[in-house]
Amino acid sequence: MWHLYQFPLCPFSRKVRLALGEKGVSFEMLREHPWEARDEFFAFNPAGRTPVLHHGPKGITLIDSQAICEYFEETVDKSPLILGTAANRAEIRRLVALFDENFFADVTLPLLHERMKKRLVLRAPPDSKLLRQAMRLAHEHLDYIDWLVDNRRWLAGAQLSLADLTAAAQISVVDYLGGVDWSGHEGSHGWYRVIKSRPSFRPLLSEKMEGIAPPSQYADVNA
Amino acid sequence: MWHLYQFPLCPFSRKVRLALGEKGVSFEMLREHPWEARDEFFAFNPAGRTPVLHHGPKGITLIDSQAICEYFEETVDKSPLILGTAANRAEIRRLVALFDENFFADVTLPLLHERMKKRLVLRAPPDSKLLRQAMRLAHEHLDYIDWLVDNRRWLAGAQLSLADLTAAAQISVVDYLGGVDWSGHEGSHGWYRVIKSRPSFRPLLSEKMEGIAPPSQYADVNA
Known part of the structure; x- marks a missing residue:
């Protein structure tokens, strides 16, 4: 195991x-x-x-x-997630890096620091200026996801890939911490609702971090 | 091309x-x-x-x-760099991430900021406290490389891999910026000298960043 x-x-x-x-x-x-x-x-x-x-x-x-x-x-052969030609796989890995590195540094990390670490570890109030900046950058990333899903069925192409899971993993943490504003991002929102309703996502949505409550729509697969 | x-x-x-x-x-x-x-x-x-x-x-x-x-x-089949069993390849990729992410954030990025960006772009003096901290962390990373080469022929195992190239790429930038002190790191130093003497490394060593001169031993494959 x-x-x-x-x-x-x-x-x-x-x-x-x-x-x-x-x-x-x-x-x-x-x-x-x-x-x-x-x-x-x-x-x-x-x-x-x-x-x-x-x-x-x-x-x-x-x-x-x-x-x-x-x-x-x-x-494991089941459900290939880095799939297609070498160029397709490079595109999947490019997007994985974009979300794991840029989205994380711009949005997830500041949210985790201001709304999780400061609450649970440092016992300090969040810095509203840093939070505003992270949420402004979140809009720029969601603009890019809007563009991707406007041009492709999934983020990296015609099929679900590790790019979708990586982006959704980052977004789900930001959403738990109240940092996602979908207004003006119908494309991204629709894509995220589909990902959120997959069986692989359910265990994440039901889980809580002690001392921090997610917003009411966080675990709602229709919201 | x-x-x-x-x-x-x-x-x-x-x-x-x-x-x-x-x-x-x-x-x-x-x-x-x-x-x-x-x-x-x-x-x-x-x-x-x-x-x-x-x-x-x-x-x-x-x-x-x-x-x-x-x-x-x-x-490209020639010279596999992510090689061996799936577990071997995972070890190569672990070390690649360690150097691309941790070593970069701890050492290369502060050196680049203090000694390149401040000189060429911001026109400001380097912060000696940040430089000292980066060089202290460089010692910890070199300790880990010492341990690896004490236990393995190359960083990830018996053969040269992308882990060696990734670590050497980071170290070469830090070395150019005068941030590597090999004292107490004979193992790492010996490994780096071998990498540095490879034909693939030569074009890097002869190249200069305008306005910033490397230390005299930087391009010397015996130093």
């Missing part, structure tokens, strides 16, 4: 959970808060980040969400 | 140049300074980052250093 070290609002763990869900790989979850910097966790992963996926009997430890997703792409 | 949009001290462009060099893929370079935020470049790459690799006749634009490396891994 695979064991996934994660916390509920980790967007990279969510990406892995969605990919494993689509591929039908079962796993158990263990809670890990990277900000507590446990020695045992750093011994496991010198990068000190979630997710980490460990299989004791096989003696395999997988680290980094993209390395984990590529591993299961190579070892 | 492939055209690579890059600037000499971009560690991600260096990673791609090393990988293409090892694989024997020829390309021409075009200079792009992402901080100038040219509209034409953003139209090409909404992430606004180098490297971008473009092939006009084929109509292919590849974006993101890892997506580019994975593309050539899939399309």
Whole structure:
């Protein structure tokens, strides 16, 4: 059995959970808060980040969400998520990096810092200027998703791919933290509602981070 | 012919140049300074980052250093760089992410900001406190490389891989900017000297960023 070290609002763990869900790989979850910097966790992963996926009997430890997703792409045939020609796969990986790096840095990370870490760890009020800036950048990213879904069925092309799961994982964390305003983004909103209603998404939507309540529409697949 | 949009001290462009060099893929370079935020470049790459690799006749634009490396891994058999079993490949990709993300954020990015961007763009003096912190973190990363080369022939195992090229690309930029102190890191230093002497590395070492001179030992493959 695979064991996934994660916390509920980790967007990279969510990406892995969605990919494993689509591929039908079962796993158990263990809670890990990277900000507590446990020695045992750093011994496991010198990068000190979630997710980490460990299989004791096989003696395999997988680290980094993209390395984990590529591993299961190579070892599990069901539901290919990095699919098509080499150029198609490059386009999927470009979008994965865009959401894991740019969207994360622009939007998810400031939201996590201001509305999760400051509340649970630092016990400080959020900085409204930083929150406004993150939400302004969120609109720019949603504009780009609007453009993608206007031109393609899914973000990277004709089929669901890891690009969709990665974008939805980031957005779901921001949505939990009240940072998504869909007004003017009908295209993105429609795409997200479809992703949200997939069986792989359900376990994420029902889960809570202690001390932080999501907005009422967060888990509603019709909202 | 492939055209690579890059600037000499971009560690991600260096990673791609090393990988293409090892694989024997020829390309021409075009200079792009992402901080100038040219509209034409953003139209090409909404992430606004180098490297971008473009092939006009084929109509292919590849974006993101890892997506580019994975593309050539899939399309060029020569010199596999993400090699071995699925678990081996996951270990290579883990280390690639460690250097592209953690090493970059801890060491390369602050050096680039303090010693390149402040000199060429912002016309401001470097912050010595930030430089000291980056160089302290560089020692921690070199400690980890010491440990890896103490236990393995190359960073990810018995053979040269994309992990070595990625780490060397980051380190070479930091070395150009005077941020590498090898004292106490004989293992890392020996590994870097070997990488530095490879033919794929030569074009990088002879190239200069205008207005910034590297230290004398930078291009010396015996130093």
